[in-house]
Amino acid sequence: MVHLSSSSISLLKFYFFPLILLLLAIHFQLFVIPSSSPLLHYDVLGIKRYSSIEQVTEAYEKFSSRWNSGKEDPTVKDFVKIRYAYELLTNPLWKRDYDAFGVDEHLHILKEVKTKYANEEFSKVVLPLLNSSSSVHAFNILNSEDFMYATGNAKSLLVQVHSFGSSRSEEFFSNWKKINNLLDGIAKTGMVELGENRLATYLAEKTPTGQPFFKNGLPLLVAFPSGCRNSYCLARYDGDLSSVDAVTDWFSTRIIGLPQINYFSKETLGQKFIAKSGHHKVKVLYFSKTGERAAPFLRQAAKDYWAYASFASILWREEESSLWWNNFKVDSAPSYVFLKDPGVKPVVFHGAMNSTSFFKIMEQNKQQALPQLRSITSMHLGCDARGYSRAGYEAMTWYCVILAGRPGLELTKMREV
Numbered sequence: 001m002v003h004l005s006s007s008s009i010s011l012l013k014f015y016f017f018p019l020i021l022l023l024l025a026i027h028f029q030l031f032v033i034p035s036s037s038p039l040l041h042y043d044v045l046g047i048k049r050y051s052s053i054e055q056v057t058e059a060y061e062k063f064s065s066r067w068n069s070g071k072e073d074p075t076v077k078d079f080v081k082i083r084y085a086y087e088l089l090t091n092p093l094w095k096r097d098y099d100a101f102g103v104d105e106h107l108h109i110l111k112e113v114k115t116k117y118a119n120e121e122f123s124k125v126v127l128p129l130l131n132s133s134s135s136v137h138a139f140n141i142l143n144s145e146d147f148m149y150a151t152g153n154a155k156s157l158l159v160q161v162h163s164f165g166s167s168r169s170e171e172f173f174s175n176w177k178k179i180n181n182l183l184d185g186i187a188k189t190g191m192v193e194l195g196e197n198r199l200a201t202y203l204a205e206k207t208p209t210g211q212p213f214f215k216n217g218l219p220l221l222v223a224f225p226s227g228c229r230n231s232y233c234l235a236r237y238d239g240d241l242s243s244v245d246a247v248t249d250w251f252s253t254r255i256i257g258l259p260q261i262n263y264f265s266k267e268t269l270g271q272k273f274i275a276k277s278g279h280h281k282v283k284v285l286y287f288s289k290t291g292e293r294a295a296p297f298l299r300q301a302a303k304d305y306w307a308y309a310s311f312a313s314i315l316w317r318e319e320e321s322s323l324w325w326n327n328f329k330v331d332s333a334p335s336y337v338f339l340k341d342p343g344v345k346p347v348v349f350h351g352a353m354n355s356t357s358f359f360k361i362m363e364q365n366k367q368q369a370l371p372q373l374r375s376i377t378s379m380h381l382g383c384d385a386r387g388y389s390r391a392g393y394e395a396m397t398w399y400c401v402i403l404a405g406r407p408g409l410e411l412t413k414m415r416e417v
Helices: 004-034 041-045 053-069 076-089 092-101 107-116 145-148 166-182 196-202 244-255 269-274 294-305 318-328 355-364 409-415
Strands: 158-163 188-193 221-222 282-288 309-315 336-341 347-350
Touching: 041 076, 053 076, 053 092, 076 092, 076 107, 092 196, 145 188, 145 196, 145 221, 158 166, 158 196, 166 188, 166 294, 188 196, 188 282, 221 244, 244 294, 269 282, 282 294, 294 309, 294 336, 294 355, 336 355
Parallel strands: 158 188, 282 309
Antiparallel strands: 158 221, 282 336, 336 347
16 A cells, blocks of 8 residues: 655645646647537538548539439528538638638628528529629738838838738728828838738737637738837737728827827817917918828828927818918818918918928928027027037138017017018
């Protein structure tokens, strides 16, 4: 008879419960979870997972032969499941996406057809169940090598993971073009197709067992902030893909860290913006027709030129058009207005702009009409205490004329001298 020492008994007690928990976890992983999971489309056809298209076709033809011969009369539910599995797994792109990532965009059709023909014979079901027509749209395509060079740079990167076999990716393409245009000059964009298996797997989410998947389906938007090269710092968009405004705001705010540009009404513009944004700053007014958030390039300008200018958005309303015309000579939206010194005529630009055109006019209009002497402008104005002159370092004597005073009528008159 074996006698255990007290230390051995204590050791057994110490490891007993962890061992039980480990065995339970293994049991659930191997038996409980698989039994509760929905049947794979391969299981419906009675074949092994990842079987070839030829094997899928052969399996379906066996079912079809029994149905046509009258040996077997399937229910609509069974027929639709088998036919659905056959159509999905004989389409090369759908099969690839399903095998590698579990992508199946047509499950709603499966449910709809079952409901529609619930009280009919299986022969009444209209075939095919699935429409395989999809167009190939892509630009700025990234492969693994391109991706390495695209990340970790000064500019942030937004990647769309998509599939040429995905109808949802096709529907999103028009929005993607708009997003790409809005981010032009501010960030980089790229597209990764699921055929780039290793790269798509890297960008996909992972199950606890390490299996890649897409929680919200395709397409998936993945962002890499400036300097980010690995999965620890990337961010996946989990919001509404139907809203271009929502996507660009998420990227501009969370990924790039750009400031918001607030909207002001005709009642609040003077009191809460013009009066409070500093007399030394140029006021930039953006008139919007839609009321959407300011484009990323405007928000980037607000960040880059914060020492020179303050930005505000205004929703254009036709009933207020006479007010904006009388004050700023604005007669439509979109428009951009630069307000400078009191009494100076506003500088107005009508029509849509992109990053390049706006930054060009921003640079031209960042200063007041009568330049303000400030630490950031002293060298340019030749009033630098460190001895720099606009006449050059060789000049022995130069003059710096400074007009000082409080904002008001008298100072405004002196500006005109």
